[in-house]
Amino acid sequence: MTESTDTATPPLWGPMTSLVLQNSPASGPRLRDFPAFVRAFAEVKLAAVRANRELGVLDEVRAGAIAEAASEVARGDHIAQFPVRVVATGGGTATNMNVNEVLASRATQLLSDDTDLTIHPNDHVNRSQSSNDTYPTATKVLLVRQAYEVASALRELARSFIRQAERNAGVERMGRTSWQDAVVVSVSAAHQSHAAAAERFADQFEAAAQTLLEVPLGGTVLGTGVGAPDGFTPSAVGHLADITGLPLRQCTNRIDAFVHADGYSALADTAARCASILFKQCEDLRILSSGPNGGLSELTLPKLQPGSSIMPGKVNPAVPTMVIQATFSIRAAATGVGMAVAAGEPDIGGHFPAIVAGLSPALTELASVVSVLTAKCIDGLRWNQARLALLAARPFDAAIARAEKDGYDAVSGRPAHAYPTAQKE
Numbered sequence: 001m002t003e004s005t006d007t008a009t010p011p012l013w014g015p016m017t018s019l020v021l022q023n024s025p026a027s028g029p030r031l032r033d034f035p036a037f038v039r040a041f042a043e044v045k046l047a048a049v050r051a052n053r054e055l056g057v058l059d060e061v062r063a064g065a066i067a068e069a070a071s072e073v074a075r076g077d078h079i080a081q082f083p084v085r086v087v088a089t090g091g092g093t094a095t096n097m098n099v100n101e102v103l104a105s106r107a108t109q110l111l112s113d114d115t116d117l118t119i120h121p122n123d124h125v126n127r128s129q130s131s132n133d134t135y136p137t138a139t140k141v142l143l144v145r146q147a148y149e150v151a152s153a154l155r156e157l158a159r160s161f162i163r164q165a166e167r168n169a170g171v172e173r174m175g176r177t178s179w180q181d182a183v184v185v186s187v188s189a190a191h192q193s194h195a196a197a198a199e200r201f202a203d204q205f206e207a208a209a210q211t212l213l214e215v216p217l218g219g220t221v222l223g224t225g226v227g228a229p230d231g232f233t234p235s236a237v238g239h240l241a242d243i244t245g246l247p248l249r250q251c252t253n254r255i256d257a258f259v260h261a262d263g264y265s266a267l268a269d270t271a272a273r274c275a276s277i278l279f280k281q282c283e284d285l286r287i288l289s290s291g292p293n294g295g296l297s298e299l300t301l302p303k304l305q306p307g308s309s310i311m312p313g314k315v316n317p318a319v320p321t322m323v324i325q326a327t328f329s330i331r332a333a334a335t336g337v338g339m340a341v342a343a344g345e346p347d348i349g350g351h352f353p354a355i356v357a358g359l360s361p362a363l364t365e366l367a368s369v370v371s372v373l374t375a376k377c378i379d380g381l382r383w384n385q386a387r388l389a390l391l392a393a394r395p396f397d398a399a400i401a402r403a404e405k406d407g408y409d410a411v412s413g414r415p416a417h418a419y420p421t422a423q424k425e
Contacts, residue, residue, distance in 0.1 A: 012081045014101035014121060020094040024085050029357060031082035031095060037356060038082050040141040040244075041099045042073035044134050044217065045125060047240035052127050055229050061117060062124050065107035074243075078102060086357040092135035095353065100125040128228040128236075130220040132258065135352050139264075140212040141244055142356070146363035147209035147267055153370040154202040154274070160378040161195035168383055173298055174392040184395045187383055194281060201274040208270045211263040214251045215240065222347045223251075223258040261341045261350030268359050271366055272334035275327035278370070282320035285377070289317055297387055302380035319377040326369045333362035 011017075031038055046067055053063035072078060081102045088094040100121035107119040119125065126134075168187040175185035217240060218233025220226050225233070233250055241248040251257040291297030307316030336358040340351040403411045 012078060012102040012105040013083070013098055014105065016094075016097040016121075017084060017101050020084050020088050020090055020098070023089040024094075028085045028087065029361075031084050031086060031098060032079050034086060034356070034360060035076060035079055036145065037086075037138065037142045037360060038079060038099070039074050039076070040145075041095070041134070041138040042070045042103070043141060043243045044138045044240060045099060045103055046070035046074060047217070047236045047243055048127070048129050048134075049125070050239045051232050051235035054235055055231055057229055058124060058127055061111065061115060062107070062119055065110045065119060066103055066125055068110055069103045069106035072106065073099075073103065078106065087353045091131075092352050093131040096126070096129075096131040096134050097121065128218070128220070128232045130227070132221050132223075132348065133216045133219040136257075136261075136350070137215040137217040137240070139352050139356055140215050141240070141246065141248070142360060143264070143267060143363070144209045144212050144246055145244075146360060146367070147205045147212075150271070150274075150363055150367045150370070151202040151205040151209075153367045153374070154198045154205070157370050157374045157378065158195040158198035158202070160374045161191045161198065164378065164381065165189075165191035165195065171383055171385060171388065172392055173383075173388040174395060181395065183397045183400070184392050187388075197277050197281075201270065201277065204270045205267075205274075208263070208267040211266055213246065213248055214257060215248050216251050216254060216257045219251070219254045219258060223254040225254075259344065259347065259349050261344065261352075261355070264350060264355050264359065265338050265341045268334040268337035268362075271359070271362055272331045275330040275334075275366065278373070279324050279327040282317075282323045282373070285320045285381070286317045286324075289381075296391070297384060298391065299381055299383045301377055304376060317377075319373055323369045323373050326365050330362045330366055333358040 049058065049063050049066045049070065052058040053060065053067075058066075082098055084094050084098040086095075090097075103125045104119040104121040107125070108117075111117050111119070165188040168191065171187040172184045173187055175182045215237060216223065217236050218225060218228050220228050237248055237250050285299070285301065288296055288298045289301045292300075301317050301320070303315045304318050306314065307318070308314040337355050340354040340358070341349065344350055399411050
């Protein structure tokens, strides 16, 4: 039993897609749920058909129709025509053929009024390509864009922390170690440290994206380039760079690119480490805003929504709690990506559908929750200066200064021999 589209018109996909639908589970995320990935795949096909036309392996009429169909899909048209699961039977071939069949059918429709020519999904749309090179190329385009989106969100978060640092210049609070009073610390310096972490991770996301800018398009099967004409790789990669606006380039070692997929792990690990720091920062916000009567109540977070269905007037730290929960799935996705990268074969690395299915939603989630954290929490938090002054009234700063002059034991009021010592046996 195959899926139908959301329209009354016959589907644009063909027999390969139908077989994949018959043999895959009926539930689970579909390509149509990943429009950014479908866009990237269509852009790969558009670059390939332009190269094929330049090199004379596709006639002008067919190439023009395929290019028009690919452009339609790249701008978001026909998204319902991609019902294949992201993780489907056949792996990347299932996705590649769903795209090939949709573009072939749509291109044939575009030609129907003017010619008897037809477009074949393999012979024409997939010309000079393989699932081996198109799928990872589309994956890299997708993930590079997402990495830049996360970096942008983190830089805005950093700017929000800097605004809080400027707003709270000169404000001090009691610092603690092991949850016991320690010394006075600067609120402004703390926010500057938060900003530094956000900027650092933005840099790391951009650096991870750099490792994915080498694309294997033109390597066809296992990096051999079999079935692609001379000159296809530089032409296709050049067109893809122009289409996407990304500084994509050919692989310096094509076999390495096919065998090893560690660039995806680098991006996933960056996401996991960033999620860990966001977890820590949001947990700190929850602790410092605890109360208002039974906790620290050092700062007040924006009051956004009721925090209880039974306790009237109770308000919880809704946004930090959301971010904390989001970090669980982000860190779990990074673990899955690492497993997919490690589980390669002697001649090809990475289970790319699993990488897309795990990492793309994780990056989307990360960018989304960081933006909400910025706008709905950090921008509006306020430090309760009267409470800070009360709690910081008796820090250990003076005791440290006295100990430098009079000695630790004299200031602590407890002679050294009063501390327990190890018993001799």
